[in-house]
Amino acid sequence: MDYLQQQLAEIDQRIAEANKLLDDPELKDLAELEITELKKQKQELEQSASTSSPNQGQYDQADEVNPNVANIEIRAAAGGDEAGLFAGDLLRMYLRLSETQQWRVEELDRSEGGLGQIKQVTLQIKGKGAYTALKFESGVHRVQRVPKTESSGRIHTSTATVAVLPEIRETEVYINPAEIEFEAFRSGGAGGQNVNKVNTAVRVKHLPTGLVVTAQTERSQLQNRENAMNLLRAKIWELERSKDVGNVEAERAKQVGTGERNEKIRTYNYPQNRLTDHRIGKSWHNLEDILEGHLGPVIKALQEATDFSKSPEDE
Known part of the structure; x- marks a missing residue:
C-alpha cells in the first residue's frame, strides 16, 4: 500500500x-x-x-526518475546578507525560466531573512523535461558584485547552494512507516488564515538516515505530508544511489558542497556582465538576460558536454 x-x-x-x-x-x-x-x-x-496524477505514467520503463519533475532547494551560503539576496536572485531566475518553458511551479517550503533575503526555499517544478534540464544546476553558485549597501564600491563575493532532486517512483524506494517521525506545526509564512493559525505545516524525519524535510505552503496538513514524503523519497534515493547511506552530510556535500567560496560550479560576475560555468570552462556575456530566465544556451552546452564525455561503454 x-x-x-x-x-x-x-x-x-x-x-x-x-x-x-x-x-x-x-x-x-x-x-x-x-x-x-x-x-x-x-x-x-x-x-x-488527482492534481498530481498527470505526471504519473510519464516515466521511461528503464528509468527510476520522472524526467518531467524537479525538486529544487536553494540555500544562502557564505556572504551574509548578500548571500540571502543572491539566493533570491537565483529563485527569480528559475521562476522566470519556468515561465518561458511553461512549467508549473509549486513552493514547498521557505525561510526568509530581512530585506528580501532568502535563507532557504524548496520548489517543485513540473513540465516537459524539467528535471532533464535542471539537474545540471546542482552545486555552489558564486556571485561577484558591489552590494547596494556598499558605499566604497568594493566588490563582494557571496555564494548560494542549489540541489536538484528528481521525483522517484514509489516502487523504487520503500519507506517503512515505523521509521518515520512526523511533526506538525504552524506555518510561519504566507498562505492565508488557515495556514498560519492551524498546525498544517509538516516536518518529517527519516530515522535510519537522519534526513529531515519540511513542507508548509499548502492549506491542508495532508497535502503537506504528501509533498514532504515525495521529497524525502527523492533524498533517500540519492543516498542509496551513492552507496553512502551511512553518511548523509557527505552525500549532500557531493551535490551542493559546503557553501564555501572556493567550491563553485558557476560564477555570476556583475561588473563584467559575465556568467562562467567552471565545469565546462565556458562563459557567456549576457548575465542580465540569463538572470531573467534565459538559461537555454547554458543548459544546452552542459548537456552537449555530458553527451560528449560519455564513453562507448556508457551508451
Missing part, C-alpha cells in the same frame, strides 16, 4: 469509529463534527492526488 492509500485508509477507519458514537446522546454532536472534518480531509487528499 502506497502512502496516499495508507492515509485514505486511516481516515476511513476514523470515520467508521466516529459513526459508532452517533448513538450516544452525549457524544453525538462531537462525533458529527469529527465526521464532517474527516470527510473534508479525505476530499482534500483525493483532490491532491
Whole structure:
C-alpha cells in the first residue's frame, strides 16, 4: 500500500469509529463534527492526488526518475546578507525560466531573512523535461558584485547552494512507516488564515538516515505530508544511489558542497556582465538576460558536454 492509500485508509477507519458514537446522546454532536472534518480531509487528499496524477505514467520503463519533475532547494551560503539576496536572485531566475518553458511551479517550503533575503526555499517544478534540464544546476553558485549597501564600491563575493532532486517512483524506494517521525506545526509564512493559525505545516524525519524535510505552503496538513514524503523519497534515493547511506552530510556535500567560496560550479560576475560555468570552462556575456530566465544556451552546452564525455561503454 502506497502512502496516499495508507492515509485514505486511516481516515476511513476514523470515520467508521466516529459513526459508532452517533448513538450516544452525549457524544453525538462531537462525533458529527469529527465526521464532517474527516470527510473534508479525505476530499482534500483525493483532490491532491488527482492534481498530481498527470505526471504519473510519464516515466521511461528503464528509468527510476520522472524526467518531467524537479525538486529544487536553494540555500544562502557564505556572504551574509548578500548571500540571502543572491539566493533570491537565483529563485527569480528559475521562476522566470519556468515561465518561458511553461512549467508549473509549486513552493514547498521557505525561510526568509530581512530585506528580501532568502535563507532557504524548496520548489517543485513540473513540465516537459524539467528535471532533464535542471539537474545540471546542482552545486555552489558564486556571485561577484558591489552590494547596494556598499558605499566604497568594493566588490563582494557571496555564494548560494542549489540541489536538484528528481521525483522517484514509489516502487523504487520503500519507506517503512515505523521509521518515520512526523511533526506538525504552524506555518510561519504566507498562505492565508488557515495556514498560519492551524498546525498544517509538516516536518518529517527519516530515522535510519537522519534526513529531515519540511513542507508548509499548502492549506491542508495532508497535502503537506504528501509533498514532504515525495521529497524525502527523492533524498533517500540519492543516498542509496551513492552507496553512502551511512553518511548523509557527505552525500549532500557531493551535490551542493559546503557553501564555501572556493567550491563553485558557476560564477555570476556583475561588473563584467559575465556568467562562467567552471565545469565546462565556458562563459557567456549576457548575465542580465540569463538572470531573467534565459538559461537555454547554458543548459544546452552542459548537456552537449555530458553527451560528449560519455564513453562507448556508457551508451
